[in-house]
Amino acid sequence: MEKSVRKAIIRYLKKHFPGEEKDIIRKADSILPGLKAKAPDMGGKKNALAGNLDMFLLFLAFYEATDHRMAEDAIDEIIQDLYTHYKWLGCFMNINRKPALSFLRNHLYRSYSKYAELVSQKQAKGEWMETWGMRVNPNNATEGYAFTLVGCPLVEYAKKHGYMHLIPHMCALDHAFAKLMHAKLIRTHTVATGSDSCDYWYVPDKSMTARNYKGTIL
Numbered sequence: 001m002e003k004s005v006r007k008a009i010i011r012y013l014k015k016h017f018p019g020e021e022k023d024i025i026r027k028a029d030s031i032l033p034g035l036k037a038k039a040p041d042m043g044g045k046k047n048a049l050a051g052n053l054d055m056f057l058l059f060l061a062f063y064e065a066t067d068h069r070m071a072e073d074a075i076d077e078i079i080q081d082l083y084t085h086y087k088w089l090g091c092f093m094n095i096n097r098k099p100a101l102s103f104l105r106n107h108l109y110r111s112y113s114k115y116a117e118l119v120s121q122k123q124a125k126g127e128w129m130e131t132w133g134m135r136v137n138p139n140n141a142t143e144g145y146a147f148t149l150v151g152c153p154l155v156e157y158a159k160k161h162g163y164m165h166l167i168p169h170m171c172a173l174d175h176a177f178a179k180l181m182h183a184k185l186i187r188t189h190t191v192a193t194g195s196d197s198c199d200y201w202y203v204p205d206k207s208m209t210a211r212n213y214k215g216t217i218l
Helices: 002-016 021-037 050-065 072-091 098-124 153-161 164-180 208-212
Strands: 133-136 145-150 183-186 197-204
Touching (some): 002 021, 002 050, 002 072, 021 050, 050 072, 050 153, 072 164, 098 133, 098 145, 153 164, 164 183, 164 197, 197 208
Antiparallel strands (some): 133 145, 145 197, 183 197
16 A cells, blocks of 8 residues: 555646656655654554554655655645545445455454464564554444544654644544445544544445444544
8 A cells, every 4th residue: 555655646746846846755765763762662564453553654754855845735636646546446345245244354353363363472472552442333333344443653643742733633534445345434533533543434335324324524
């Protein structure tokens, strides 16, 4: 995902900073190691969710390299660009189709359960202490699929280093991912808005649940 985001950022630079993009890229690449050095040890590729923090740090490198010119609106545009480039995946991941939903739910629940078990093992050894906690379908939802992430390393990093104004725009990526699957993300609370966790409930976007939900998009 980080490679895809980098490509989207470069497309953004070529559009909005013509003639500057090469210098900005070089500067961002020099800034990124310093940002990573301030981040907690998430276990690298062994941690299935660590890439989310890497993706955030990548954007921050370009945010700093552009002297903060590539900010909130840029995140929104880059997310839309990613959605446009990967919209074709919706042909295969349409959860309005029961076989697709069943396959995706079973696959994700297995993956998430393995992640939760691995985090428990690592934290028992004092490792990965700042990664996300995972609760798989905590409310026993029978429609769509659901999980809760406890804590958020992105929010903690942003609080420490002055980037909280960017976090709500990063959270919007979850809603774009939902659209790729022809799903609606129903979310009632996030770490960014003061909770200790973020809830995720993905339901088919043609379902009555999706149509009737009037909650706030977080």
